[in-house]
Amino acid sequence: MSTSIHASKRDTGSSELQELLDYVDMEDFLSMEGIDYRITPGTSGVQLNLRECPRCHGSDWKVYMNMDTGFGNCFHGSCADEPGYNKFSFIQNALGFTGREVVAYIKNYAATVGWKPKRKVTITKSNQLEIVLPKHHSIPIRDKNLQYLARRGIPVEIAQYFDWSYCHSGHFKYKNYEGKDCEQDYSGRVILPIYDLEGELVTFQGRDITGEADKKYLFPPGLAGSGKYLYNGHNCLGLSRIVINEGAFDVAATKMALDTEVELRDVGCVGTFGKHISEADGESQTFALLTLKKLGLKEVTLMWDSELKTLDDACKAASYLVSLGLKVYLATLPFGKDPNECEPHEVVRSFRKAMKCTASNLLKFRMKLMNGAKTLT
Numbered sequence: 026m027s028t029s030i031h032a033s034k035r036d037t038g039s040s041e042l043q044e045l046l047d048y049v050d051m052e053d054f055l056s057m058e059g060i061d062y063r064i065t066p067g068t069s070g071v072q073l074n075l076r077e078c079p080r081c082h083g084s085d086w087k088v089y090m091n092m093d094t095g096f097g098n099c100f101h102g103s104c105a106d107e108p109g110y111n112k113f114s115f116i117q118n119a120l121g122f123t124g125r126e127v128v129a130y131i132k133n134y135a136a137t138v139g140w141k142p143k144r145k146v147t148i149t150k151s152n153q154l155e156i157v158l159p160k161h162h163s164i165p166i167r168d169k170n171l172q173y174l175a176r177r178g179i180p181v182e183i184a185q186y187f188d189w190s191y192c193h194s195g196h197f198k199y200k201n202y203e204g205k206d207c208e209q210d211y212s213g214r215v216i217l218p219i220y221d222l223e224g225e226l227v228t229f230q231g232r233d234i235t236g237e238a239d240k241k242y243l244f245p246p247g248l249a250g251s252g253k254y255l256y257n258g259h260n261c262l263g264l265s266r267i268v269i270n271e272g273a274f275d276v277a278a279t280k281m282a283l284d285t286e287v288e289l290r291d292v293g294c295v296g297t298f299g300k301h302i303s304e305a306d307g308e309s310q311t312f313a314l315l316t317l318k319k320l321g322l323k324e325v326t327l328m329w330d331s332e333l334k335t336l337d338d339a340c341k342a343a344s345y346l347v348s349l350g351l352k353v354y355l356a357t358l359p360f361g362k363d364p365n366e367c368e369p370h371e372v373v374r375s376f377r378k379a380m381k382c383t384a385s386n387l388l389k390f391r392m393k394l395m396n397g398a399k400t401l402t
Contacts, residue, residue: 042128042223043319046112048135051095058119064092073097079118080104090115108265114321117263124262125224156226156248158218159211160195173215173234177365183277187257190216192231199247211243217273219251222313224259230273251298255313261293262317266324268356268376270296270364278365279328282372289373300329300338302345315349324352326379328372331358333394340391343382354379355390 051073055062061076063086075088083101090097095112098104108114117127164171164184171191174184192215196208214231221227228251231243244251257276261267268283270276276296283289297303303310314322325346327339339355346353356379358364364372380386 042131042316045128045131045135046095049095049112049116049131051090051112051115052092054116054134060119065089070094078104079115080107108321108323111319111321114263114265124260124264127263128223156228157198158190158216158229159192159197159231161190161192161211161216163190166191171215171234177274178281179274179277180281183281186260186280187273187277188218190218191234192216197245199245201246207246209243209245213238214243219254219256220259221254221308222258222262222316227254232274249308252301252303253308253310254298255310255317256296256298257293258295258313258317261295261322263321264291264293264317265321266291266326267293267295267317267322268326268328270294271300271329272296272298272363272365275328275364278363278367279372282364282367282369283376285369286373289376292376300335300342302342304345311349314346314351318349318351322351324354326354326356326376328356328358328364328375328379330363331360337391337394340382340387340394344384344387347382353382355382355387356380 052062052064054060055073055075060079062073065072065074071092073090073092074086075090076086077084078088078099078101081099081101081103083099083103085101087100088097089100090110095115096109097115098109099107110118113127113131116122116130117124120127120130122130164174165181170179170181170184174180174189192211192213194212196210196212198206198208201207211231213235214233217230217232218226219228219230228245228248230251233241233243256273268279270279273296276294280294283292283294297310302314314325327343327346329335329339336355336357343353343355356375358367358375359371362371367375380390
């Protein structure tokens with residue numbers, strides 16, 4: 026099965042989402058969806074007082090939301106440790122939608138009140154207008170998991186969650202810098218698609234499963250580099266906590282581990298494809314994180330490979346993330362392992378015992394690393 030996806034790359038896609046949110050009138054939304062509310066004065070402006078919390082379902086008028094900004098809080102005891110609401114997270118909880126569904130809902134809502142997408146003129150090469158994946162098969166194949174994934178402990182459900190597929194025999198076609206038609210062979214590889222925050226396919230990777238290829242991973246020429254994007258970020262819209270891993274298989278392993286604990290299933294998992302956070306203007310991992318922050322992200326836990334050099338890089342990344350206004354934690358796995366090489370309980374334990382990244386804590390830990398320390402303790 027071959028898939029063709031038109032990817033009109035929009036560098037301002039995330040700012041467009043913020044523009045869309047500005048169009049959402051929360052009083053109008055509550056009325057439209059039949060949510061009981063009343064209007065009350067507040068110290069920071071007119072407040073919407075709601076009968077029921079869409080998260081904890083407490084129903085005695087303890088939810089307050091600023092009419093203009095959409096920021097608010099639930100004061101029921103069961104919501105005491107939960108983050109406050111913004112427009113995005115409230116709509117998501119009220120309607121029970123996924124992040125992608127919330128984006129679609131907001132776009133439709135904004136269109137009904139007069140919003141129109143800004144006209145963009147993009148100069149781009151013809152081979153960048155369309156991403157055609159190599160011929161591939163969706164997983165499961167004939168109701169069975171790929172043996173390679175099964176051996177690595179990746180079930181069908183996880184492969185489907187990340188939209189992974191298998192290329193038995195296929196090529197990626199592109200034009201080189203001279204304009205000549207070329208092909209890149211992806212036979213015998215798992216196809217790992219990479220999406221931007223709006224869920225558009227922007228690039229992909231191919232992971233060899235034969236053990237015989239010269240390169241373990243292949244990257245399609247002419248497409249954007251993976252390091253510009255936050256892997257799986259599109260599935261983390263509106264979440265207040267995420268874990269940052271490196272590669273796609275680390276992200277999958279961390280998600281599976283956290284899903285074993287009911288109270289951790291609301292923790293998102295993303296990947297950076299390397300030991301740094303890209304900071305370029307326009308589309309970058311920094312831009313993605315700042316967009317997630319606007320949509321409710323509060324807390325980030327770095328969980329990269331547990332090697333001395335990687336841990337030092339993680340300390341630098343942690344300082345940078347703190348500067349973005351995020352609460353940051355640093356987790357260390359058993360030395361020399363990455364999440365995909367750990368047992369689920371080891372990943373969960375590392376997450377729970379992660380060090381809060383204050384300037385003093387990071388300085389002390391980096392001094393320990395200089396002396397050969399391998400853990401946070």
